[in-house]
Amino acid sequence: MRYDCVIIGGGLSGLTCGIRLAETGASVAVISTGMSALHFSSGSIDLFGYNGEGRTVYRPFEFLDEFVGSNPRHPYALCGARQVREALFYFRGQLDLEGIELYNNDESNHFHVTTLGTLKPTFFSQRSVFNEKIRLAFEKKSMIAALNFEGYRDFYPELAVINLRRNVLFRNIEIITGKIVYPDYGDPQRNPFEYRSVDIARIFDTERYLEELAVQIRNAASGAAFAAMPAFLGISNFKRHHKLLQELTGLLIYEIPTLPPSILGMRIDNALKSRFASLGGVYIAGDTVTGGSISGERLESVVTENGGGSALSAGSFVLATGSFFSGGLVSEFSRVREPVLDLKVYSDAERSRWYAPEFFPRRGHPFLEYGVETDERLNPKTGDGRRVKNLYCTGALLPYYNPIKEGSGGGVAVSTGYRAAELILEGNS
Ligand SMILES: Cc1cc2nc3c(=O)[nH]c(=O)nc-3n(C[C@H](O)[C@H](O)[C@H](O)COP(=O)(O)OP(=O)(O)OC[C@H]3O[C@@H](n4cnc5c(N)ncnc54)[C@H](O)[C@@H]3O)c2cc1C
Known part of the structure; x- marks a missing residue:
């Protein structure tokens, strides 16, 4: 089976990418093992909640304008501040078409209440929040x-x-x-x-x-x-x-928002899947991509657990398999690896430096910043150093940001998914 694009991982990032591509008429398949992080999230989309010292960021876009200049490897810097904004409002428009209205406090963050009664800064929330x-x-x-x-x-x-x-x-x-x-x-x-x-x-x-x-x-x-x-x-x-x-x-x-399963997150998940399907996208649920065939600088095809050995080929691929939480990264005793294509991962060779001794360290746990290393076009390298030019990595799989410390998880997933789609469309035009 051949598609214009195969997306591995059907979470917030993979589906945002899939919708953007499918609306241009491209044939797109999303393959996803199971539930995404949306089923565990608050259902609000965080953009940038806290600065490096743990202080609340009140005006996230203003903050980003400066931040991306001094943090060139951060996923937001790979997208550029302008495209982060474009991506977020595109995402809101797509959900609106599915009956989910997302509200923002103009250019400022607002707070939502957590199950424990703490307040969390976020950018988009559903009407009831x-x-x-x-x-x-x-x-x-x-x-x-x-x-x-x-x-x-x-x-x-x-x-x-x-x-x-x-x-x-x-x-x-x-x-x-x-x-x-x-x-x-x-x-x-x-x-x-x-x-x-x-x-x-x-x-x-x-x-x-x-x-x-x-x-x-x-x-x-x-x-x-x-x-x-x-x-x-x-x-x-x-x-x-x-x-x-x-x-x-x-x-x-x-x-x-309740403890998982989060109804607010599930609504977004359903809406994204429904939008993707209405644009002709193919969503293959309950299957896992186990490997792929790379020839020169291109990924030619991937195989899945349930595919009986038959390969899915495409002009381009997106790897949006999430972080440790969703199996996009795997930790072994002495290394962190990417399990589908064994791509080059940014991590620390010394296990004792993966985490901080405190449960809630001010500077965050280092392992949360590990991920598949990419260039500015979101293209990764294989373990032996070959760049894969038609493969784009997005979302929680990316390194050099800390979704918890920054309060940026949803925003990074949406904007890098959107960015990958734009890069693929540019490449095809
Ligand atoms: C518990 C929790 C709560 C959070 N709360 C919030 C919040 O309130 N607000 C916010 O903005 N952000 C929140 N985040 C962060 C944000 O939800 C995530 O960063 C974002 O959803 C990640 O999206 P993703 O698409 O990159 O990955 P994921 O959502 O992790 O999706 C990856 C998908 O890939 C699939 N997959 C993995 N490996 C394979 C494979 N080999 N083949 C096929 N499929 C595969 C997985 O099954 C999964 O469905 C939270 C994260 C977590 C973990």
Whole structure:
């Protein structure tokens, strides 16, 4: 089978790249082993949250303009600040076509609340996490009700509220906690099942209990302007349910990302896959690329675990297999390697320098900055030093940035995926 482009890895980066290519009429296949990091993420897209000293970055694009000049190997520098912006707003436009509205605070970061009640700077959030009404109500210091569903074990509003109250931004804001009973849950003390957010979201999607829940939420919120709840307003019909619940309760309904699986992240994953399919893209799920054939400076074809030995060939390839978390990088006792093509990896030969002794070190863990080394065109080199000119590496697989320390994971995945597509299109024109 031959395609214009084969993308290995169907996460945020691979799918952004695939959509950009498929919309030009290119034949594109994405092959992906399993769930991507989106199922674990907050569903907000971070651009640049913290500078090198751990201080919050308030205006990320302004920050980037200078940052890329002094950090030429950073993935954002490989894209260029202008293309990072172009990529992010392109991404927002694509999600919009699938019914997911992403909101930003003009040129500034906004904060979203985590399950533990800490605040995290981010650039794009879904409507139930950030919009103009939420911003204004927060500025007015309106009362907040942090609510949970009785028996749901992945969110503890009392703990979240302790942390929120410690935050200077929440000074003089009244926060109460409350419980609502999910009608299908039965007796939470005797319930033999552990409901995860995804189970509850699926029940929400049926819309069966919306009115009943609205009454409970209104009562539990007793006078608050916001009802902040774990994010499970549905996976497919969330937009309608959010609107309906707000109308029925008269409250701003705020979604807090839950422990995985993250409904907010799953919505983005579904939307990207749906957009890719609607453009004619082929998504091969549940298969793993195990190797490829490189001839001279070109990758000719790849083989997969389930392909029965038949090769997939293409004019260009994108490797978007993620970091250690998704199997894009593998650590052995004394080396870090890239398992599909054994590409040249940036890492440290000395294992004891891979991590810092503290759990949350200020300077971050070094292993988070390891990855497949590329040139400025995102082309990697093989282990024996040959440059592969029709292979582009993107996303969490790339080195020289730290998604946790910087708060930049989503932004890097989107912008390098987009950048690879632009380079491929330039090469074809
Ligand atoms: C727990 C967690 C929470 C995060 N939260 C946030 C957040 O709130 N906001 C934010 O902006 N960023 C967040 N990030 C970072 C951001 O989500 C990731 O950097 C980004 O999603 C990475 O996208 P990716 O496409 O590069 O890789 P991934 O999402 O890791 O996708 C890689 C895909 O490749 C597949 N794959 C791997 N090897 C092969 C193979 N050989 N053949 C075929 N397929 C293969 C994997 O199965 C996977 O589906 C978080 C990351 C993690 C791990």
